[in-house]
Amino acid sequence: MFSMIFKDTKSSVGQLISNNLHTMVQSAILGFPRIGPNRELKKTTEAYWKGKVSVEELFKVGKELRAANWKLQKEAGVDIIPSNDFSFYDQVLDLSLLFNAIPERYAKYNLAPIDTFFAMGRGLQKSATETSAAIDVTALEMVKWFDSNYHYVRPTFSHSTEFKLNGQKPVDEFLEAKELGIQTRPVLLGPVSYLFLGKADKDSLDLEPLSLLEKLLPVYAEVLSKLKQAGATEVQLDEPTLVLDLPQEAQQAIKKAYQFFASKASSLPEITLASYFGTVVPNLNALKGLPVAALHFDFVRAPEQFDDVVSIVGDKQKLSVGIIDGRNIWKNNFAKSSEFVKKAIEKLGADRVIVATSSSLLHTPVDLENESKLNPVIKDWFAFATQKVKEVVIVSKNVSGKNVSAELEANAKSVAARAASDITNNPAVKKRVAAIDAKMAQRAAPFDERLIEQQKSLKLPLFPTTTIGSFPQTRDIRINRNKFAKGTISAEEYEKFINAEIETVIRFQEEIGLDVLVHGEPERNDMVQYFGEQLNGYTFTVNGWVQSYGSRYVRPPIIVGDLSRPKPMSVKESVYAQSITTKPVKGMLTGPVTCLRWSFPRDDVEQKTQAYQLALALRDEVNDLEAAGITVIQVDEPAIREGLPLRAGAERDDYVFWAADSFRVATSGVRNSTQIHSHFCYSDLDPNHIKALDADVVSIEYSKKDDPNYIAEFKDYPNHIGLGLFDIHSPRVPSKEEMIHKIETILKDYPASKFWVNPDCGLKTRDWAETKLSLTNMVDAAKYFREQYKK
Structure with a gap:
C-alpha cells in the first residue's frame, strides 16, 4: 500500500511531486x-x-x-x-x-x-616544578x-x-x-x-x-x-x-x-x-x-x-x-x-x-548493530544514530517519489508489532497506578515533628557530614563485575568480593569521622541501570553509550513496557553495611523521575504514568529497607529539573505536580523517625520545586556556583540542606581552608542548625587518593565549625 502513496493523481501533493520528480x-x-x-x-x-x-x-x-x-x-x-x-x-x-x-x-x-x-x-591542579609554576x-x-x-x-x-x-x-x-x-x-x-x-x-x-x-x-x-x-x-x-x-x-x-x-x-x-x-x-x-x-x-x-x-x-x-x-x-x-x-x-x-x-x-547511541544480546523482537523497534541517518534518507526518498516500498513495508510491520506486543502491557501495574491516592504521597507528620524523632534516633552533631553515595569504582571492581557477568566467578565469590569492598569503604569513613555513612555502591554499574536491570519493563544495551559530559558516558536503559519490581533490589548490601558499623548507613536509591529521565522512555505512554509506575516500585524498596533496619534512606533526583518543560504554562505546572508527587509516593510510606534524603546537581534549581518533595535533607551541587544570590534563594528552605563543598568531576583537591571559607559564605545566609556538609555528587569517577584527601579536608572543616559554634 505504501508504494502507492504518490500514485493518486487526485491528490494535490501527488500531482505536485509527479510534476517535479x-x-x-x-x-x-x-x-x-x-x-x-x-x-x-x-x-x-x-x-x-x-x-x-x-x-x-x-x-x-x-x-x-x-x-x-x-x-x-x-x-x-x-x-x-x-x-x-x-x-x-x-x-x-x-x-x-x-x-x-x-x-x-x-x-x-x-x-x-x-x-x-x-x-x-x-x-x-599541578604542583610547581623547576621549570613551571x-x-x-x-x-x-x-x-x-x-x-x-x-x-x-x-x-x-x-x-x-x-x-x-x-x-x-x-x-x-x-x-x-x-x-x-x-x-x-x-x-x-x-x-x-x-x-x-x-x-x-x-x-x-x-x-x-x-x-x-x-x-x-x-x-x-x-x-x-x-x-x-x-x-x-x-x-x-x-x-x-x-x-x-x-x-x-x-x-x-x-x-x-x-x-x-x-x-x-x-x-x-x-x-x-x-x-x-x-x-x-x-x-x-x-x-x-x-x-x-x-x-x-x-x-x-x-x-x-x-x-x-x-x-x-x-x-x-x-x-x-x-x-x-x-x-x-x-x-x-x-x-x-x-x-x-x-x-x-x-x-x-x-x-x-x-x-x-x-x-x-x-x-x-552510535549503532544498533553493535547490540548482539538484545531480544530480536525488541531490537526491531529501535534505531540508533547510524540507523537514524538511514531513516532520514529513506523518508527523503519516499517524499521525492523514489521507490522504497520494501523499507516502508518492513517499517510498518515493525511499528505494528510493537504496538500489539504483550511485552509493553501489564494490567496489574496499570491497576495499581490507578489506585494511587493523595494519602500515599504524604508523610505521617510534618517535618518539625519528624525531625524531633530523627534527632533522638540518629544523635547527629551540628554540621553532620556525609557523602552522596558512590565511592571510587576501581579497576578491580570493574574486573570482578565483568567476571561475574560472564560467569567466570560464582555468585558467592562475587558477594564475598563486594562485601570486602563495602567494608573497606565503611572503615575509611569511620576512620576520618564521617557521621552518616554509605556503603559505596561497588555492586552498581550505573545509578539508573542498576535498578532498571532488576525491574520488569526495562531492556538494556551492551554498547549503547551516550555522552553526558566530557568523558562521562552513560548507557541509558530503555523502558519498553509497564514497570514493576519483582523483588528487593538493594536491601542485601545496605543491611550488610549497617551490620558492620554502629553509625547510620544510608540506603541509596535513584528516584522515579531520574530513573525515567535517564532512560530512553516509552513514546506511547505519558511520562507521568511511567514515573508513577517507578514510584510504586521504589516505594516497595524504601519500605523494605526500613523494615530491614535502615533508618536513613536517600532517593536521588538529580534529573528533576531536567524534566521541567522549557516554557511556563499548564504543561510545566502539571510536571511540577507529578514529579514531586511521584517522589513522595516513593518515600512517604515510612515512619517519622526514618530520615529521607535526596540529591540534586548541575541544574538551575528552583527551591520551590525541591520544597515540594518534602525530603528531610537535601544535598545540592554548589562548588561551581559563584553567584552570591544562589545561597539566598535557599535561605527560607524549611528542611535541612547540604550545599556541596567540592567538585567531584575534577581531580583537584580543595584544602580544608578553602572549604572553611565556603562554609563561612554559606552561613551568612543559611542557619547552621540546618546545614549538612557533603561533596557535590558521588565519588564514582574519582580515584582513592583524591577521595581520601578531599573527604578528610571536608570533615576537618566541619569539625572546625563545631568548635566555633561551641564558643
Whole structure:
C-alpha cells in the first residue's frame, strides 16, 4: 500500500511531486555522536589526561572519528552532512576557546590551547616544578543542556572579555572533510544562544551577557567568512534558546544578529538557523522576516507548531523539517513522517523542503548493530544514530517519489508489532497506578515533628557530614563485575568480593569521622541501570553509550513496557553495611523521575504514568529497607529539573505536580523517625520545586556556583540542606581552608542548625587518593565549625 502513496493523481501533493520528480527533497543531519562506536574518544582523552598518550595521538584519534562519521553519512546518501559537531569535551566550550572567552584565571598560565580547554572544563591542579609554576584552578560551571541529560560548560564573561579568533577549528574540520571529498555544512551554536546561555563572571556580576552581542558579532562573521573562503556554501547556526520564554531583549537580539550577518552576505555562506527541543511559536516575531536561507524546526517535540512556522517562511527560504527523533531510540514511523513532510511540500514545493533529524544525534547511541544480546523482537523497534541517518534518507526518498516500498513495508510491520506486543502491557501495574491516592504521597507528620524523632534516633552533631553515595569504582571492581557477568566467578565469590569492598569503604569513613555513612555502591554499574536491570519493563544495551559530559558516558536503559519490581533490589548490601558499623548507613536509591529521565522512555505512554509506575516500585524498596533496619534512606533526583518543560504554562505546572508527587509516593510510606534524603546537581534549581518533595535533607551541587544570590534563594528552605563543598568531576583537591571559607559564605545566609556538609555528587569517577584527601579536608572543616559554634 505504501508504494502507492504518490500514485493518486487526485491528490494535490501527488500531482505536485509527479510534476517535479526531478527534484529530490534533500536530507540533513544536524549533528552526529562524536564518541566513537567503541568509546574511542573517552579512552584516548582520559589517557591524555593521565599522560599516557601524546597530544598528537589525541588529535589523531579525533581526526579518525570525524572522518568515520562523515564517511558513514556520505555512504548512506545524506545530502547535508554536519562538520564542527565534534568536540573533545563540549561544543559550547569549544566556542569559548574559539572566541577567546577565557577567564583570566585560566589564560594566565599560558597553557597550550587544548590544555586551557580541558582546564576550563574540568579544572587543573599541578604542583610547581623547576621549570613551571604551580597551577590550581577550578572548572567553569556545568549545567544541563536544556531538558536533556547532556551537560554543557557555561560560557563565563566579564567586563574584560575580549572576543577574537583563537584558532579556526570550524574551518580546519571543514577542510578535513573537503580533503576526503565530502562537502559539509559547518555547525556552530548561534551568537544569541551562546550569550544567553552564558553568565557573568564573579568579578562582573552587573554584566548582562547579551550586552556583549555587538562585540561578538564581528568575530562570528570573521569565522563564517573564513569558512566561505575555504569553500563552505552554507552553515548551520543553532539558536535553541528560541524554544524558551525569551525576554524581549533576547528576541530583538535575534533580529539584530541575523540582520548583521545579512549586511555581510556577500562574504558569508548561506545560513540555516536551527531550533530544537520545543515550539518556537511564542518567539515567532523574532523569526519572522529573518534574512536567512533556511529555517529548521523540531516537529518531533512540537508538531503542533507546523502551521504557525510555515506561515513565516519567506518566499525563497527553505524549511528543514525535523522529523527523525534526535533524542530517543524508537524506530521512526515512515508512513506518518512522510505524510507530515508532504504537508510542507504542498505548502512550499519539493525544492524548498529538507528532511532532517529533529536535533543533533548526539543524544543517541552510535549503532544498533553493535547490540548482539538484545531480544530480536525488541531490537526491531529501535534505531540508533547510524540507523537514524538511514531513516532520514529513506523518508527523503519516499517524499521525492523514489521507490522504497520494501523499507516502508518492513517499517510498518515493525511499528505494528510493537504496538500489539504483550511485552509493553501489564494490567496489574496499570491497576495499581490507578489506585494511587493523595494519602500515599504524604508523610505521617510534618517535618518539625519528624525531625524531633530523627534527632533522638540518629544523635547527629551540628554540621553532620556525609557523602552522596558512590565511592571510587576501581579497576578491580570493574574486573570482578565483568567476571561475574560472564560467569567466570560464582555468585558467592562475587558477594564475598563486594562485601570486602563495602567494608573497606565503611572503615575509611569511620576512620576520618564521617557521621552518616554509605556503603559505596561497588555492586552498581550505573545509578539508573542498576535498578532498571532488576525491574520488569526495562531492556538494556551492551554498547549503547551516550555522552553526558566530557568523558562521562552513560548507557541509558530503555523502558519498553509497564514497570514493576519483582523483588528487593538493594536491601542485601545496605543491611550488610549497617551490620558492620554502629553509625547510620544510608540506603541509596535513584528516584522515579531520574530513573525515567535517564532512560530512553516509552513514546506511547505519558511520562507521568511511567514515573508513577517507578514510584510504586521504589516505594516497595524504601519500605523494605526500613523494615530491614535502615533508618536513613536517600532517593536521588538529580534529573528533576531536567524534566521541567522549557516554557511556563499548564504543561510545566502539571510536571511540577507529578514529579514531586511521584517522589513522595516513593518515600512517604515510612515512619517519622526514618530520615529521607535526596540529591540534586548541575541544574538551575528552583527551591520551590525541591520544597515540594518534602525530603528531610537535601544535598545540592554548589562548588561551581559563584553567584552570591544562589545561597539566598535557599535561605527560607524549611528542611535541612547540604550545599556541596567540592567538585567531584575534577581531580583537584580543595584544602580544608578553602572549604572553611565556603562554609563561612554559606552561613551568612543559611542557619547552621540546618546545614549538612557533603561533596557535590558521588565519588564514582574519582580515584582513592583524591577521595581520601578531599573527604578528610571536608570533615576537618566541619569539625572546625563545631568548635566555633561551641564558643
